[in-house]
Amino acid sequence: MTTAAINPKIGTTMKSLVYHGPGQKAWEDKPYPSIKESGDAIVRITTSTICGTDLHIMKGDVPTVTDGRILGHEGIGVVEQVGSGVTEFHVGDKVIISCVTACTKCDFCRKGMYSHCRTGGWILGNTIDGTQAEYVRIPHADGSLYHFPDGGDEEALVMLSDILPTGFECGVLNGQVKPGDTVAIVGAGPVGLAVLLTAQFYSPAAIYVIDLDDNRLAVAKKFGATTVINSSDGKAVERVLELTGGAGVDVAIEAVGIGATFDICQEIVAAGGRLANVGVHGKPVMLHLEKLWSHNIALTTRLVDTVTLPMLLKIVLSGKLQPSKLATHRFALNDIQKAYEIFGNAAKESALKVILTNK
């Protein structure tokens, strides 16, 4: 059922970053992956990166990740082998790997909700081995890989694996950002900045970015924020209401994942506005329905589907978006432990995304 017989690497080993419980990980040998289903492809990783979610995993916050799992769900690479059912990719094709695996056939995939694919979704570096390795097995390859364009920049396009679609789909599309809108983004980490970059596709009149860290706010300003607000004085809500003549913002986007930032959002969203949640929350929040019941708002949640990956790719290629500016640090893939250290101290290190290269 596969072309495995002709792949001399079968049975050899590769290097990979392996999770061994909270706080424990190692750059170690694992077997070279093999095709398991007819839709699988094996991809040699050329560029990868680290996600905030990987840090959550390392803290033990994601119970589906168990000892022995290879981490990582972002990457660029080259197809080494394909199963018999793969029709869209061939050995040697350079590809962008989506963080979300999509069969394209199930009811959820049919409506563009790849995140909830019956046999996919976010599984890479979670319930199956991931991309922080020399090689990775990609199930449902036809639905989960995208052709890397000739002359493309790996550093820029690896941002299409997760962070740009996340900011765009969960923040901008769900928030229905429209020309002339006033938008507030709460949180200026990499995901908040991805929201900021992609919100500008729709020409809002104003974008306020709120964070506790002045360095990040300076980056936000450079990336197109019209106003930045340091919320460490507890007066962000007051400031936004002042800026909007008391009305609040058309779109409030939560890009942190805690109660305090969610609270800011629900206090600043205008009547008729949208509150788009992007952050990953670990706890319930208090929703002030006693006020909001009559405010005609929509609050949305979303796990990224990466359905907009092809559209984002077009915009990057058109030159209207330069995602490489999210890359602040570069390492060889086998220095990944050092990269985690830097990324784990992102604020202090002024780090956004760290690029891992395997050449």
Add this chain to the structure above:
Amino acid sequence: MTTAAINPKIGTTMKSLVYHGPGQKAWEDKPYPSIKESGDAIVRITTSTICGTDLHIMKGDVPTVTDGRILGHEGIGVVEQVGSGVTEFHVGDKVIISCVTACTKCDFCRKGMYSHCRTGGWILGNTIDGTQAEYVRIPHADGSLYHFPDGGDEEALVMLSDILPTGFECGVLNGQVKPGDTVAIVGAGPVGLAVLLTAQFYSPAAIYVIDLDDNRLAVAKKFGATTVINSSDGKAVERVLELTGGAGVDVAIEAVGIGATFDICQEIVAAGGRLANVGVHGKPVMLHLEKLWSHNIALTTRLVDTVTLPMLLKIVLSGKLQPSKLATHRFALNDIQKAYEIFGNAAKESALKVILTNK
């Protein structure tokens, strides 16, 4: 500026139901209302009704309602007098009164959010005198009155003042009910039943109605619920998940206004589904973002705008909706105190809407 001079009732008195603080109201004389702005109309009430919100007011829950206020925001009547700026209505026109006053000119009105009209919104029986009276002044008459159709049924059409648009706009439209959907309505009071009746405009495959009262559930069944669930055993969530093979419902509609019913909604809404809040909440609720952040849901709130009143009128006239079946009790307007008693014990009295007639 007005035609007041020719109206012999100016300076006389009328009967009306007046609020005198929590638990206190009286059917008493008040001055016949007069035109104050060029857009005003004076309407003689022929049919009115009582809303659940009126009961909230009587408990003292609505602080904007102060001693001396005439209650009521629903009604049918006949125009007695119009200000100089009124162009769409003339003395003698029979009209449906919207519970929401709309100038049609401000930014909110321009986008169909009459509920947030800069000089209107829900003001009748709230911040200005209302419709539980022989006469009422209607500001912004051109935007707030609708022509009563020849041969129309007052008992049916008074439901267009508030309850049907509320169920339809806040529940069905916000919930984006679509053909083939599975819908759950939590709460089978008058508003929940209005949701039930109008949800059927979109041919959902299944409508579950959940309530604590078997009588109301029996009515729901008669009004088109495909399954009714008595939640007094605390197993409504379990039952809905069972009925949907564990998936939950496409649309969950909250029509009560308390934490417990909101909880049912957030536990039964499917990934990719909508949670439309219709209930009036007095307290915050706990929102389980730690689970819902990745469920791709939309949660909406809305104070009714009554923008759909003309469309609902067309459907009533086409015979596809019989709102008169919401009317269970009838009184003369001057028996309104008795009507409040019945309506205040709605469950026990099997009361839905009580009709008040002033002939």
Add this chain to the structure above:
Amino acid sequence: MTTAAINPKIGTTMKSLVYHGPGQKAWEDKPYPSIKESGDAIVRITTSTICGTDLHIMKGDVPTVTDGRILGHEGIGVVEQVGSGVTEFHVGDKVIISCVTACTKCDFCRKGMYSHCRTGGWILGNTIDGTQAEYVRIPHADGSLYHFPDGGDEEALVMLSDILPTGFECGVLNGQVKPGDTVAIVGAGPVGLAVLLTAQFYSPAAIYVIDLDDNRLAVAKKFGATTVINSSDGKAVERVLELTGGAGVDVAIEAVGIGATFDICQEIVAAGGRLANVGVHGKPVMLHLEKLWSHNIALTTRLVDTVTLPMLLKIVLSGKLQPSKLATHRFALNDIQKAYEIFGNAAKESALKVILTNK
């Protein structure tokens, strides 16, 4: 790559209706079909039917259909064999065959435009052999077959292969039929009636059906038309404008495919309305932009995608739609030549859909 080895029918023959040029067709022996790609399935037909498009083919109007082609693109059947890439269907599964073949992976399929699938679309009974046969090969089986529900009625559900999705997607969805709308359907043949049945999912206030044939109009009346108009006196436009107080209809749906009926539609569509073309046109039409440029209309075209097949199935199963009433005549599959005769004289024979059974 296939399970062919175990299928004893390989190498045998089957009966099928074969096109031999305009006006020429024969019920004759053809080889039992075999799996060609890993995504293929072989289906034994149990129920099929004839489409108006088949009549067009027989006239020689569809040049892509060449001598030797097995006709037919609708059907119910049982899976006999599957390729190695098929994951959603197994031997013995009873299935509904979509008239449109969808790979689900290409850019068009990803946006729900299966009709323009890069390696599919309408190919059955067109560029590859079809369903008016004892057996048929279905490419991209996972995207092109749907599970037949337990206890389903074949006669009803074969309408999901083409005619119901066509009426619903091209007419009702594209026409954006909404509650309270006034809708006109021009053409009361099977497709026009499919529009009529599915338009009612959205509770329009009025549906006018226009045709030249009184029998068909009588059926339309029975199927829910609120007014039927025989246009043989050339006064259909006049009559519709009269009925709508001069305004025209919110939605005009063309279900014939000629200039005369298109003209009626463009003359009766209201300012702000939608003109949804369903008919298959062989010639250009004159579009009166000199009038319509300022009428704020949308004119849509669509080859059915059958993306709504699962939703339509839910509604049929809920009992809200009885498509079996479109079936007027029944034949054994091997009497298909007789069935074509009846269907070719549909108006005279009062025929809608003819059912072909292979038991």
Add this chain to the structure above:
Amino acid sequence: MTTAAINPKIGTTMKSLVYHGPGQKAWEDKPYPSIKESGDAIVRITTSTICGTDLHIMKGDVPTVTDGRILGHEGIGVVEQVGSGVTEFHVGDKVIISCVTACTKCDFCRKGMYSHCRTGGWILGNTIDGTQAEYVRIPHADGSLYHFPDGGDEEALVMLSDILPTGFECGVLNGQVKPGDTVAIVGAGPVGLAVLLTAQFYSPAAIYVIDLDDNRLAVAKKFGATTVINSSDGKAVERVLELTGGAGVDVAIEAVGIGATFDICQEIVAAGGRLANVGVHGKPVMLHLEKLWSHNIALTTRLVDTVTLPMLLKIVLSGKLQPSKLATHRFALNDIQKAYEIFGNAAKESALKVILTNK
């Protein structure tokens, strides 16, 4: 009913450009306008401009314009007097005049179709006297005027009267331009350029502009076109198909109003695409339904509603749009005859919009 008594200009005369039949117009004395309805305002014009439609009128192409009519439907000015029903504007307010008059109360206005207002629409300089005059009466002032922002630029903001909303609403919104789209604009006159400027609000990946005039194409290039195509060789369609790999464009926008340019649009629109007509057509066009019936396209028409004027104003104020670059020539209002001459030879004179100032 009015404040007329205190306006000393009542009974005096003013200068205005008066139409006297095809080819005939004069800068002549007319009575100072007076309030006729309670919703009227009188505005002193400070800035006006000339529209392509005015040229059509001068050719006698617009039969609703009769001898004696003051021309013009665009302008900035200062309120001199208001009727008793006007609530949003006061004497001395500086205003932008919409080319479309909106009562805001009728059914069309309620759904944002101001162009079809029952007692308004495009009437200025058409069925009532217009803005190419020292003073103008504006009916339904509350719905038809917009507050001029402090510090605004009259030359820029007069583009909000008509041309920018026209390009944006009829071209960009109706064409549903989306991030990453490929858009073609056929016609690089002022309206085509307004489409070009406002299409960029949505970050399309490519915008092709097609025209016969190299000067206009040079302007288009400067205004953001990614590719310009001179169609004088008859190969524009070929070129667009080449650029799009044979697929055609997502959005084709017709901004001329003749059959030849409409033909280009229908030949280059991709399957699943939108064809938005902006041009004013004097004759029917041939629509190739024999090809397009199966292409899943939407073709739209629209007379501008100017509902987006407030949003466009926000974007201008945010600095994301500089409409003043459409202004190429400047005249005193009383030199309007000279201005018409220049504008009538726009291509030769490299004229886009001519600004008329009355100081």
